[in-house]
Amino acid sequence: MFDILNLNPGSFGLDISDRTLKLVQIKEGKQGLNISALNQVSMPSGIIRRGEIKDIEKLSLYIKKIVSKTSKLTSRYVVASLPEEKSFLHAIQMPKMSDIDLKKAVRFEAENYIPFSLDKVYLDSEIITYPKPKGDSVEVLITAMLKKIVDPYIKAIKKAGLIPLAMETESNAAARALIKDGIAEEQVYLIDFGATSTSFSVYYGNCLRFASFIPVSSEDFTLAIAKAIGKDREEAEVLKKLHGLKNKGITGKRVAKAIGPCVDELAAEIKKHIEYYESRPKSNGLKERKEKINKLLFYGGGAELNYLSEALSKELKLEIEKANSIINLSKESKNIFSKRKHKPFAFTVAIGLALREFYD
Ligand SMILES: Nc1ncnc2c1ncn2[C@@H]1O[C@H](COP(=O)(O)OP(=O)(O)OP(=O)(O)O)[C@@H](O)[C@H]1O
Numbered sequence: 001m002f003d004i005l006n007l008n009p010g011s012f013g014l015d016i017s018d019r020t021l022k023l024v025q026i027k028e029g030k031q032g033l034n035i036s037a038l039n040q041v042s043m044p045s046g047i048i049r050r051g052e053i054k055d056i057e058k059l060s061l062y063i064k065k066i067v068s069k070t071s072k073l074t075s076r077y078v079v080a081s082l083p084e085e086k087s088f089l090h091a092i093q094m095p096k097m098s099d100i101d102l103k104k105a106v107r108f109e110a111e112n113y114i115p116f117s118l119d120k121v122y123l124d125s126e127i128i129t130y131p132k133p134k135g136d137s138v139e140v141l142i143t144a145m146l147k148k149i150v151d152p153y154i155k156a157i158k159k160a161g162l163i164p165l166a167m168e169t170e171s172n173a174a175a176r177a178l179i180k181d182g183i184a185e186e187q188v189y190l191i192d193f194g195a196t197s198t199s200f201s202v203y204y205g206n207c208l209r210f211a212s213f214i215p216v217s218s219e220d221f222t223l224a225i226a227k228a229i230g231k232d233r234e235e236a237e238v239l240k241k242l243h244g245l246k247n248k249g250i251t252g253k254r255v256a257k258a259i260g261p262c263v264d265e266l267a268a269e270i271k272k273h274i275e276y277y278e279s280r281p282k283s284n285g286l287k288e289r290k291e292k293i294n295k296l297l298f299y300g301g302g303a304e305l306n307y308l309s310e311a312l313s314k315e316l317k318l319e320i321e322k323a324n325s326i327i328n329l330s331k332e333s334k335n336i337f338s339k340r341k342h343k344p345f346a347f348t349v350a351i352g353l354a355l356r357e358f359y360d
């Protein structure tokens with residue numbers, strides 16, 4: 001009743017992709033954490049291209065639109081996503097020292113890992129606390145993003161009348177949604193198969209260890225169908241969602257055939273990334289871990305494609321789990337998705353962003 005007097009307005013998550021905005025707010029209830037507000041709006045092409053904002057003004061109008069269209073939204077504080085493909089993430093090893101000294105030393109050391117001078121980037125660091133560091137060194141995860149990429153996001157959010165509270169990369173946010181209580185006892189691959197971008201990351205212990213992106217996205221599947229069947233993009237999109245890799249009936253067989261080469265390319269790219277990750281010199285906490293990673297969590301709207309995870313699993317000889325985007329939320333959170341036409345997969349990043357206020 002006295003919402004206006006509420007001194008803890010919380011925050012909400014805003015996943016900003018090239019063509020879509022997604023919003024999630026989470027509140028604590030008797031049964032645990034619940035999604036209290038959820039929405040999605042599409043944007044025309046050209047406002048953001050490959051994670052770079054081209055039109056701050058227009059983006060701010062779409063942010064205003066999603067906020068005004070979302071019922072039950074009770075906060076103006078935003079935790080927003082930043083594009084994976086523009087970020088740098090490294091786990092580095094440092095000698096044990098006080099937190100203040102470590103912060104300074106990390107900045108100095110980071111220069112060796114980031115291909116830009118430090119005054120051009122925002123730098124974030126997180127001490128890896130799980131598994132507990134052994135010996136006299138600690139591992140620190142550093143994330144960097146170019147200021148010229150980040151600043152327009154902040155401007156657009158402010159222009160929309162909101163207050164940016166925090167920004168983080170998509171895979172960082174997604175991991176908060178997907179990893180039960182934030183701890184993974186075994187290393188796990190995470191793949192976000194989105195409309196225009198696909199990210200590949202590795203999570204272990206209490207944080208990400210590696211992040212990269214894959215240049216095959218779900219939109220490529222749509223375009224391949226359009227080209228093979230001679231339909232326009234919108235019709236091809238419908239066929240993609242209807243058939244996927246079912247391979248049944250005349251049209252179903254044509255659709256499966258059309259996207260076959262894209263699936264092969266996606267599998268080859270994932271394989272390449274896995275091989276690269278496996279061959280990298282391992283940091284301390286992972287050195288003794290010789291066992292191969294055999295679990296992959298697959299999410300993002302594109303992961304809904306019929307039989308795609310089965311096909312990838314077969315090709316990669318890996319256990320591919322359809323990720324559970326509401327694993328850290330109450331069971332009731334499922335209901336909000338079943339009541340609407342939205343699917344949890346596509347909201348993974350937005351859920352992770354909204355969860356931030358309960359974790360840090
Ligand atoms: N049932 C389905 N079958 C196949 N593809 C689907 C299905 N549902 C959604 N998609 C595809 O998922 C994609 C959208 O996924 P998502 O919402 O994760 O992307 P995005 O976050 O907007 O984009 P990005 O993260 O790449 O910038 C679209 O290409 C859409 O066609």
Ligand SMILES: [Mg+2]
Nearest residue numbers: 017194300349
């Ligand atoms: Mg996305």
